[in-house]
Amino acid sequence: xxxxxxxxxxxxxxxxxxxxxxxxxxxxxxxxxxxxxxxxxxxxxxxxxxxxxxxxxxxxxxxxxxxxxxxxxxxxxxxxxxxxxxxxxxxxxxxxxxxxxxxxxxxxxxxxxxxxxxxxxxxxxxxxxxxxxxxxxxxxxxxxxxxxxxxxxxxxxxxxxxxxxxxxxxxxxxxxxxxxxxxxxxxxxxxxxxxxxxxxxxxxxxxxxxxxxxxxxxxxxxxxxxxxxxxxxxxxxxxxxxxxxxxxxxxxxxxxxxxxxxxxxxxxxxxxxxxxxxxxxxxxxxxxxxxxxxxxxxxxxxxxxxxxxxxxxxxxxxxxxxxxxxxxxxxxxxxxxxxxxxxxxxxxxxxxxxxxxxxxxxxxxxxxxxxxxxxxxxxxxxxxxxxxxxxxxxxxxxxxxxxxxxxxxxxxxxxxxxxxxxxxxxxxxxxxxxxxxxxxxxxxxxxxxxxxxxxxxxxxxxxxxxxxxxxxxxxxxxxxxxxxxxxxxxxxxxxxxxxxxxxxxxxxxxxxxxxxxxxxxxxxxxxxxxxxxxxxxxxxxxxxxxxxxxxxxxxxxxxxxxxxxxxxxxxxxxx
Amino acid sequence: xxxxxxxxxxxxxxxxxxxxxxxxxxxxxxxxxxxxxxxxxxxxxxxxxxxxxxxxxxxxxxxxxxxxxxxxxxxxxxxxxxxxxxxxxxxxxxxxxxxxxxxxxxxxxxxxxx
Numbered sequence: 001x002x003x004x005x006x007x008x009x010x011x012x013x014x015x016x017x018x019x020x021x022x023x024x025x026x027x028x029x030x031x032x033x034x035x036x037x038x039x040x041x042x043x044x045x046x047x048x049x050x051x052x053x054x055x056x057x058x059x060x061x062x063x064x065x066x067x068x069x070x071x072x073x074x075x076x077x078x079x080x081x082x083x084x085x086x087x088x089x090x091x092x093x094x095x096x097x098x099x100x101x102x103x104x105x106x107x108x109x110x111x112x113x114x115x116x117x118x119x120x121x122x123x124x125x126x127x128x129x130x131x132x133x134x135x136x137x138x139x140x141x142x143x144x145x146x147x148x149x150x151x152x153x154x155x156x157x158x159x160x161x162x163x164x165x166x167x168x169x170x171x172x173x174x175x176x177x178x179x180x181x182x183x184x185x186x187x188x189x190x191x192x193x194x195x196x197x198x199x200x201x202x203x204x205x206x207x208x209x210x211x212x213x214x215x216x217x218x219x220x221x222x223x224x225x226x227x228x229x230x231x232x233x234x235x236x237x238x239x240x241x242x243x244x245x246x247x248x249x250x251x252x253x254x255x256x257x258x259x260x261x262x263x264x265x266x267x268x269x270x271x272x273x274x275x276x277x278x279x280x281x282x283x284x285x286x287x288x289x290x291x292x293x294x295x296x297x298x299x300x301x302x303x304x305x306x307x308x309x310x311x312x313x314x315x316x317x318x319x320x321x322x323x324x325x326x327x328x329x330x331x332x333x334x335x336x337x338x339x340x341x342x343x344x345x346x347x348x349x350x351x352x353x354x355x356x357x358x359x360x361x362x363x364x365x366x367x368x369x370x371x372x373x374x375x376x377x378x379x380x381x382x383x384x385x386x387x388x389x390x391x392x393x394x395x396x397x398x399x400x401x402x403x404x405x406x407x408x409x410x411x412x413x414x415x416x417x418x419x420x421x422x423x424x425x426x427x428x429x430x431x432x433x434x435x436x437x438x439x440x441x442x443x444x445x446x447x448x449x450x451x452x453x454x455x456x457x458x459x460x461x462x463x464x465x466x467x468x469x470x471x472x473x474x475x476x477x478x479x480x481x482x483x484x485x486x487x488x489x490x491x492x493x494x495x496x497x498x499x500x501x502x503x504x505x506x507x508x509x510x511x512x513x514x515x516x517x518x519x520x521x522x523x524x525x526x527x528x529x530x531x532x533x534x535x536x537x538x539x540x541x542x543x544x545x546x547x548x549x550x551x552x553x554x555x556x557x558x559x560x561x562x563x564x565x566x567x568x569x570x571x572x573x574x575x
Numbered sequence: 576x577x578x579x580x581x582x583x584x585x586x587x588x589x590x591x592x593x594x595x596x597x598x599x600x601x602x603x604x605x606x607x608x609x610x611x612x613x614x615x616x617x618x619x620x621x622x623x624x625x626x627x628x629x630x631x632x633x634x635x636x637x638x639x640x641x642x643x644x645x646x647x648x649x650x651x652x653x654x655x656x657x658x659x660x661x662x663x664x665x666x667x668x669x670x671x672x673x674x675x676x677x678x679x680x681x682x683x684x685x686x687x688x689x
Contacts, residue, residue: 136647136650139651140650140654143654143657143658147657147658147661150661150665151661154665154668157668158672159668159669159672159673159684159685159688160685160688162665162668162669162672163669163681163682163685165665166600166662166665166666166669169658169661169662169665170594170603170604170607170662173607173658173662174591174594174607174610177610177611177614180614180618180651181614181617184614184617184618184621184644187643187644188621193643553682554678554682555595555596558594558595
């Protein structure tokens, strides 16, 4: 094992090591040592892996992927870890979102050292998911990530959060049993668990046992998509994301929805069926984008509205992702779609984390989450001791990003995404979804309107000090939203350069600022405003209140799973 | 072989229908364990199609069963235990918050809270 191959494990081992350190200090030392251990652990567990990953950037660009086998076994027996461009991007995404969310949690909670340790364990499992080349290892890492997510959601001690966790745990663990069944059937068929080994044997099998391969692939894909929350698998998401503590919501929507999706890219490369699975999922994604935004428009709870937007935005990502697989990752169109999909996933992670944190702060200050009644949130924040209205400014940065207004990153990622989808049904669905996004964010922004009832000003000296960490986290995320927007061209080139395609994706900034794209943005915003007024009109309200009633109970989670599984299997057997 | 498979299938279906159908959340957790156990049994059964002896190499040991499924299942069992422990802990919290283990009553009471 040479030096570079040894470095591969740094993003997995370092977070684990530092979380062990933190837990140790928590048990045996005083509070002060505990604090120091937490900061030290974050530097070792998140900062160092980031440095390591970036140091491998050049290698990936010039030589392609790095591969190694755990424990120096031979490839046939051991677990293969493969670090390629996609792994790099996934690890960077996870760390970029986790750090600000952690900073935010410092003063508002959950700020105990086990929370820090959990975040580190999660990042370790994310790194492992991004690199693993073994189906069973993927199962284990997904379960580790899942268990950490359950604990994080339940760290909000309220009954609602606990019940959301319980439902998520039950559906997700049952789904993972199906994943095991899929793994089992592929193992029986091919005698191998590594992606490469399975792919080789499946290629030899040809069209023999096609039905069995299709069934086992669906058994593997659907449980993973459950974590990604593509409709009809998204019923668990809303409660879990809206009831978790704000910092956790940011991580859940920013990171945990995307990692399993991009891990699937490699799994689906094992069979020729990957393309048709991708196509089926991309349709589901486009429909998800549209319905998610409709449901979001109907919500009255601010955080629930954001949670439905996560579903909708992941629909954008998934439809480009699925078409990328359908085109094939060896074609330049496929690579472009994958790059667009990742860029949108990355910008969504940034602005959704920003929105969750800023809306969370504002609703906490207003002591209400109802977007119909909460007004004058900025004044309430001032009463909490906020001197500069940074929370409001950062909220608007996030809102302008998600509604795709230049120069924020959402405009660029959505434009690239829709450009690469042009001429498909998805394009039309996503355009309509964009209108809904504008309308629902006008609705959410009203919490910052001045209130009709006067809110008494608390005397300056009586105001509590506003936690500095909140502003720091918000400003980091908002700046990143702006930077990835202003330098979108470079960001896309970076993403494209590490992806496996031979042809480089080169964009001119003029591509984004064409008259066509800008007029499209203008019309989207204009129709969004019209839709907003329709939605607050009387008949509109009636329709929305019907939509609002649509939420699944516990057994609907399983119904959704069964429907998704049988739909995918049926589709694969037909093509 | 057929009988074992049918039995495992029945065990799996019993577990799955109990997860969806049972109202008591503790029973749901146990049902999750059932489907886990069914999968473990399936792996072990299929792994033993070749060979007869346990895959512990020593003198005079030959014709061992396929060791990989067993190794995998050890891990799967460990994960199952973790998930069970966590879900039981959640069940306790739910009981403390709502005073009931019945999922319908829990949803109803939580909804009233909001």
